[in-house]
Amino acid sequence: MADPMTALNLRINGEERRVLSPTHHTLLEVLREECSLTGTKHGCELGECGVCTVLVDGQPVLSCLVLAAEVEECAIETVEGMQRGNELHPLQSTFADLGAAQCGYCTPGILLTAQALIADNPQPSDGEIREALSGNLCRCTGYHKIIEAVRWAAALERGEADAKPPSEALYGSPLPRISPPSAQEEDPRQEKG
Numbered sequence: 001m002a003d004p005m006t007a008l009n010l011r012i013n014g015e016e017r018r019v020l021s022p023t024h025h026t027l028l029e030v031l032r033e034e035c036s037l038t039g040t041k042h043g044c045e046l047g048e049c050g051v052c053t054v055l056v057d058g059q060p061v062l063s064c065l066v067l068a069a070e071v072e073e074c075a076i077e078t079v080e081g082m083q084r085g086n087e088l089h090p091l092q093s094t095f096a097d098l099g100a101a102q103c104g105y106c107t108p109g110i111l112l113t114a115q116a117l118i119a120d121n122p123q124p125s126d127g128e129i130r131e132a133l134s135g136n137l138c139r140c141t142g143y144h145k146i147i148e149a150v151r152w153a154a155a156l157e158r159g160e161a162d163a164k165p166p167s168e169a170l171y172g173s174p175l176p177r178i179s180p181p182s183a184q185e186e187d188p189r190q191e192k193g
Ligand code: FES
Pocket: 041, 042, 043, 044, 045, 046, 047, 048, 049, 050, 051, 052, 053, 062, 063, 064, 065
């Protein structure tokens, strides 16, 4: 027997979409399969990895745990809607500049979670950034560059156009200075005498 179907009115990235989908489809499935918005990633489907995060009325939501029918009439934002005209969102550009995205599978969910954080708290501490992103797992980056990128994007969003991350974040830490050996260390005969 064919799955029962439901007609939905969804508002995705500011556009009204009329979608016919199997009634049991989650928001994740509707975004990817019925709307072809594959920027939202498919991971554990258990609410544990965060790669499926989208914003619903500005709040991060795990789209694998929500039926699409539950968010009719809500404002849904996906990574495809982050760009501002021809410009990347500051989070997108700082992630690219710092190498905070490697394989990129976790990146859409992290970007949207960070966008909601910055909208709510324009000057988050590192601890607040870590706490906000604690449900978004990344297997590649070690998180350090992600924290730096969110902090830098928050500064740009506050209008601090000259903000820069610490130089270590861009170029790595300086190598330790090694002094040349003294003349005594170079001549083993001096040590014996
Ligand atoms: S796919 Fe939704 S939390 Fe992992």
